[in-house]
Amino acid sequence: MKKFLVPVLVLSWLFVSCQKEEVAQKPNILFIMTDDHTQQAIHAYEKGLLDSVYFPNMDRLAKEGALFKNSFVTNSICAPSRAVLLTGKYSHLNGKVDNVGPFNWDQMIYPKLLQEGGYATALVGKIHLGGKPQGYDYSLTLPGQGNYYNPEFIKNGEEELKFQGHCEALIPQFVVDWLENDWDKSKPFAINYHPKAPHRNWMPEEKYLSYLENKEFEFPENFFDGYEGRGTAAREQEMEIVDNMYWGWDMKFEENPFTGEPSRLAAPFARMTEEQMEAWNEVYGPANEQFLKEFAPGDERITALPDSVALAKFMFHRYLRDYLKVVKSVDDGIGKVLDYLDTQGILDNTIVIYTSDQGFYLGEHGWYDKRFMYEPSLSTPLLVRYPKEIKAGSVVEDMVMNLDHAPTILDYAGIEKPGDMQGESWRAIAAGEDSPWRDAIYYHYYEYPGPHSVKRHYGVRTDRYKLIHFYYDIDEWEMYDLENDPGEMNSIYGDPEYAEIQEMLHTRLEELREQYGDSDALNQQYIDRSLSKN
Template identity: 55%
Template sequence: MKKSILFVFFISFLISCEQKNEQPPNIVFIMSDDHAFQAVSAYGHGLNNTPNIDRIANEGALFNKGFVTNSICAPSRAVMLTGKHSFVNGKVDNIQDFNWDQPNFAKSLKSAGYQTAMVGKIHLRGLPQGFDYSAVLPGQGHYYNPDFIVNGVKERIQGYVTTITTQLSLDWLKNKRDKNKPFLLLYHQKAPHRNWQSEEKYLTLFDDKTFELPANFFDNYEGRPAAAAQEMLIAATEEQIAAAHGNGGHGRWGHDFKFIVDPYGRETRFKKELERFTPEQREAWLKAYTPKNDAMKAANLEGKELALWKFNRYLKDYLRTIQSVDDGVGEVLDYLDENGLSENTIVVYTSDQGFYLGEHGWFDKRFMYEESLRTPLLMRYPKEIKAGTQIDQLIQNLDFAPTFLDYAGVPIPEDLQGESFRKVVSQETSEWRDAIYYTYYEYPSVHMVKRHNGVRTDRYKLMHFYYDIDVWEMYDLEKDPSEMNNIYNDPAYADVQSTMHKRYDEMREKYGDTDALDQQFIESYLNR
C-alpha cells in the first residue's frame, strides 16, 4: 500500500515536471505605430538611444529585412492578426471596415488555453475578438488624457497615453490573468504616430542638438512621377500646405509643428488640441514650446534654413515620443525578469510599418520605397534564439500569426499566407522565400500616394503604380539603396527586368491577387 502511494506520488511528480517543461511559451507582442527602423539604436543609425528595445536584440535576434505587406496602420494590423494579405482579409485601407468575425491567431491561442489580452492601439473598429481582456484606443487615440475602450466600455484615463498603455499591460500581467495558463499579450503603443506629442519629461530632450538633413531630402523625383505627386513633404511651401490642408497632407503649423499662432500671424487649431490637457500639462507644454516657437518666428527663416528647422522640429518631437515607448519596454522586460518569466516568454518588438525620417523630403509612409516598407523587428526567446543573432531573410508581418501558432504548438490553418519563421530565427534552417509581395490602395486620399503594388527580392524591387497613372519602377537596391534612380527600361537591366516581371506575376498568382480585385477595391472605395 505504502509503496503504491509512493509510486503515485512519483508518477505525479514526473507528470508535473513534464507539464512545466512543456508549458507553451508566453508571447509578448510589442508593436508601436510608425516607428522607423532608423530610430531604433540597435540598427546603428545614431539618431537616438533605445536601450530597452535594443536589449531584446542583444539577448535575441535583430532582423535586418523585416517588411510589411501594405504600409499603413489599420491594414497592417489586420494582416498581423489574420496572417493573410489585405486583398484576402478585406481590410485594404484605413477606411473600409475590418471583419472581426474571421479567424485570427489570438482566437486560436485563446481556444488552445492561452490567456489573451490586447492593450493600446489597434485602429480597427469594433470590439477586438480573441481576447479575454481588451483596453484599446478608439481610432487614432489621443496622446494626453486618452479615452480607452476597456472590454467594450469607454472611459477617459488621465495621463500620457504611452505610460497608460504600459500600466494597463502590467496590471493585466500582474493582476488580471490566470497565472496557471500561458499568456499572449498584444502591447501596442500609439507612439510615435503623428502629431508626436511627447511626455512632459521629454519636452526639451534634443533641444541642444541639430540633426542634419538626409542626403536626398531635396529629391527632385526625376523618373518617378508617383513620388513627385505625393503630399507628404516636411518642407512644403505655404501654397502646398494650403492646397493639402483639407486632406491633412503636408505639415501644418497648428498640428505637426505645434504653433498656436503660425509664423505668418494666423491663429491655428493647436489651441483646440491643448483643451484636452490638464492645466498642469498645458503649463509644462507652453513652458517648453513657447520660447522655441518665439525664437523660430524671430529668426525669419527662409529656404533651406526653414526646411532645416521644420525637419528638426519634426524629428525631435518624433524621437521624444519614442523615449517613452522605450521606457515602457524596459518596465515590461523587468516584470518578466522579476517573475522568472523571461526564459519561457517570446518577446517581439516591431512597428505596423516603417516611416520616412526626411528621406526623399518626407514624413509618413504608404510607399513601397524601403523606409516605409521595412520595419524594426527584434525578438527574444532564450530557449531557442541565441543572443546576438542577425537575420537577413525576407520576413513579413504576414508571418507573425503562423509563427506564434507554431511556437504554441497549435495547428497552423492551411489558408494562412505567411510562413512560420521559427526555424529561421533559431538558425536550424536557412531555407526561406526569396521574394515578397506588396500592395497599397488608399488613393485618392490624405498624402496622395497612388495605388501601387510590387515585388522585392534580396537585391531588386519592381513596382507598378496604377489607377490614374500606369508607371513601372525598378531599383537595384545594392547600387542604389536610396531608390533615386528608376532603372525600368534601362537596357543594362533588360534581363533583370524580365525576371522581375516573372516574379511579380508568380507572386500575384501565388497569393491570389488579380486585376479584377484591384478594380473591385477601386469601385468599393469610390462608392463608399
C-alpha cells in the same frame, strides 16, 4: 476491484501533472507593436541618421536576441498592417485594404487560436480596427488613433474609461497591472502590447519635452529631392515636411506664422491640464517666439519669404525631435514591462517580439509618413528575444514580412496554423537553422485617392532589386537596383543593361500575385468599393 483503485488514482495524478507541466513549459508571448516606428530610429540598425541617439531597451532586445535586417510589410498603412498581423493574410483576402473600410473580427485570427490552445490573451493599447476585439480574454484599447494626453480607453470593447497622464506611461502600466492582477497564471499568457507612439502628432511626455532640444541632426542625403529619375507618383505625393505639415498639428504653433490663420491645434491641447500646459509652454513657447522673430517679423509675415533651407532645418528638427521624444517614452515602457517579467522570473520563458506596423520617413526624400513601397516605409523593425532558442546578438538576413508573425506565434505555441494563412513561421531562421526560405516579397498599397495622395501600386522586392507598378489613374513602372542605388533615386526601368533582370522581376511578380491570390479583378473590386464611398 479495490486493488485497482490506488494505481488508477496514481495514473490519473500523473496524467494531470504532466498536463500542468506541459502548460507550464509553453512559452509566454509578449508581442510589442508600435505605430510608425522605423528602422532608422533604432541605433542597433546602424542606419546612420541617429548614431548618437540610443533607446536602451530596444537595443537590449537586439543584443540579447535577434535583429532582422530585412523585415517588411505587405501594405504600409496602419489598420491594414494590423489586419495582416492578426490574420496572416494579405489585405485583399482579409478585406482590410485601407484605413476606411471595416475589419471583420468574425474571421479567424491567431489570438482566437491561442485562446483555444490554452493561452490567456490580452490586448492593451492601439489596435485601430474598430468594432469589438475578439480573441482576447481582456482588452483595453484606444478608440481610433487615441490621444497622447489624458486619453480614453475602451475596456473589453464596451466600457469607455478616461485616465489622466500620458498614454505611453499608461499603456505599459496597464500591461503590468493585467499581469499582476488578472492573468490566470495556470495558463501561459499572450499579450498584444501596442503603444500609440510614434504616430503623428508626436506630443511628448512632460519629462521628455526638453529631450534632444539642443541636438542637431544632419539632413538625410536626399532631403532636398527634386524627384528626377522617377515617375508621377513621387512628384505628386503630399507628404513633404516643408510643404505639407500643419503649423499647428505638427509644428505646434497656435497659428500659421506666415498668414496668421488659426492652426489645427486646439483639440489635443484642450485635453491637457493647466500643469501639463504650463510644462509644455515652458519649452515650446520660447522656441516658437524665437522662430517668429527670425522668420515672420511683425506685420510683414504675410509677404515674408524665409530662407528655404533655414525654414526646412527648423521644421525638420521640430518634427524629428518630437518623433524621437515619444519613442523615448515607448522605450521606457518596454523596459518597465521587461523588468517586471524579470523580477517574476518568467522573462526567459517569454518570447518578446518588437516590431512596428510599418516604417516611416524621417526626412528621406523630404518626407514624413509611409505608404510607398520605397525602403524607409516598406521596412519595419523586428527584434526578437527568446534565449531558449535564439542566440544573443543574432542577425537575420532573410526577408520576413508582417504576414509571417501569426504563423510564427502559433508555431512557438505548438498550434498548427490554418491552411489559409499565407505567411510562414520564421522560428527556425531566428534560431539560426539552415531552413528553406523565400527569395522575394510581394507588396500592395490601395488607399488612393486618399490622404497624402500616394498612388495605388504593387510590386516585388528581391534581395537586390525592386519592381513597382503604379496604377489606377496612371500606368507607370519603376525599378531599382538597391545595391547601387539604396536611396531609390533613379528608376532603371527600361534600361537595356537590366533587360534580363527586368524580365525576371516581371515573371516573379506574376508568380507571387498568383501564389497569394491577387489579381486585377480584385483590384477593380476595391476600386469600385472606394468610389462608392466617395
